[in-house]
Amino acid sequence: MEEVVERSMFNGAQSNRMSLTGLHVTTAGGSYDVIVAHDALEHLPELLRALDLRGALWLISDDAVYPRYGPGIEARLCAAGFAVRGVTVPAGEASKDLATATRLYDWLIGGSVERRDAVLALGGGVVGDLAGFVAATVLRGIALVQLPTTLLAMVDSAVGGKTGVNHPLGKNLIGAFHQPRLVLADTATLATLPPRELRAGWAEVIKHAMIRDAGLFTALEETGPAVQGEVLADLIRRAVSVKIDVVNIDERETGERMLLNYGHTLGHAIEAAAGYGELLHGEAVAIGMRLEAQIACRLGMIDATVVARQGALLTSYGLPAAVPSGITVDDLIERTLRDKKVRAGRVRWALPAAIGAAAVRDDVPETLVREVLAAA
Ligand SMILES: NC(=O)c1ccc[n+]([C@@H]2O[C@H](COP(=O)([O-])OP(=O)(O)OC[C@H]3O[C@@H](n4cnc5c(N)ncnc54)[C@H](O)[C@@H]3O)[C@@H](O)[C@H]2O)c1
Incomplete structure (x- = not known):
């Protein structure tokens, strides 16, 4: 089944x-x-x-x-x-x-x-x-x-x-x-x-690789974004397989499907704080993944080499790194607490546990999130 x-x-x-x-x-x-x-x-x-x-x-x-x-x-x-x-x-x-x-x-x-x-x-x-x-x-x-x-x-x-x-x-x-x-x-x-829309789509492909498919991550490193034809179709098939895998297990987003939110907790907050239309969704998710990987690193879930490897891949696919200027830490924290995934006042974060694996955590101290945002 x-x-x-x-x-x-x-x-x-x-x-x-x-x-x-x-x-x-x-x-x-x-x-x-x-x-x-x-x-x-x-x-x-x-x-x-x-x-x-x-x-x-x-x-x-x-x-x-x-x-x-x-x-x-x-x-x-x-x-x-x-x-x-x-x-x-x-x-x-x-x-x-x-x-x-x-x-x-x-x-x-x-x-x-x-x-x-x-x-x-x-x-x-x-x-x-x-x-x-x-x-x-x-x-x-x-x-x-x-x-x-x-x-x-x-x-x-x-x-x-x-x-x-x-x-x-x-x-x-x-x-x-x-x-x-x-x-x-x-x-x-x-x-x-349009090339910008294509780049934003790559952010979701990289996200799928990060949460569930280390082989896809390596393939993306090898091919680069100019990939076409059957190789492109194969990468897309592998990326969609991750979504299918998760949906098959969890149609209505209770447990496993939460992992697809990697990069989205801060990504949504950044997208909204920048003003809708400023950043494409995928661009905001790319920035969110970079920040959430740093949160996972500070929690001891991954080491700095994973953060760097993910960062290099996002950059090579033309995805942004910087939080747009004028957005405050308080604003992002406030928006994060209003996220749909908050349960009983605790933010539920989908965070990387390795390249190709992720876990949901609801015990991330706000001070740690503030430190990562302040450094960004
Ligand atoms: N249902 C879900 O599970 C789910 C998941 C993620 C996102 N979404 C939703 O998806 C939407 C964003 O989707 P999107 O990023 O595909 O944006 P979009 O549908 O707005 O498409 C982006 C732009 O590209 C143009 N376009 C599309 N295909 C084209 C093509 N082949 N050639 C030339 N132009 C083309 C469109 O006209 C549009 O201007 C958001 O509303 C978001 O909420 C839904």
């Missing part, structure tokens, strides 16, 4: 084309394949048919991604006999709100969406979370297929079933768990991703 297995979506009789190897997610909320491959979108029609998704398809994307990939996907699906309709929302985090969700409900319900239909979410984490939430709630839930086009979405947000929108009082406060029927990540789409 709790496992990551590799398996082929096709057996030889069904397709003489490239065999797509998928990772498999198994949770109480649903089981599905995660396929990561160059030009994977070419296989979308046969994959949907293999899942017995035969109703209408509702393609939701944003206005930066759709013009690049939407028409090709629609043409391929139409040629294969699917009824497909597309819609776009403005690119950016501001679209992840209830007003945009309502416009999508209007579009779906006005177009007579049915229970047997499916939503296809084509884009980064914003589209995945928004379209996923709409799929989770319209008609009490219809099928969802995630087609992630950012590195962050491929290794993180498209997998795990968390969907939702922001509320004016905070991010991701309204949402639902809704597992997709398939995650199909076409690594060819990363060629058009």
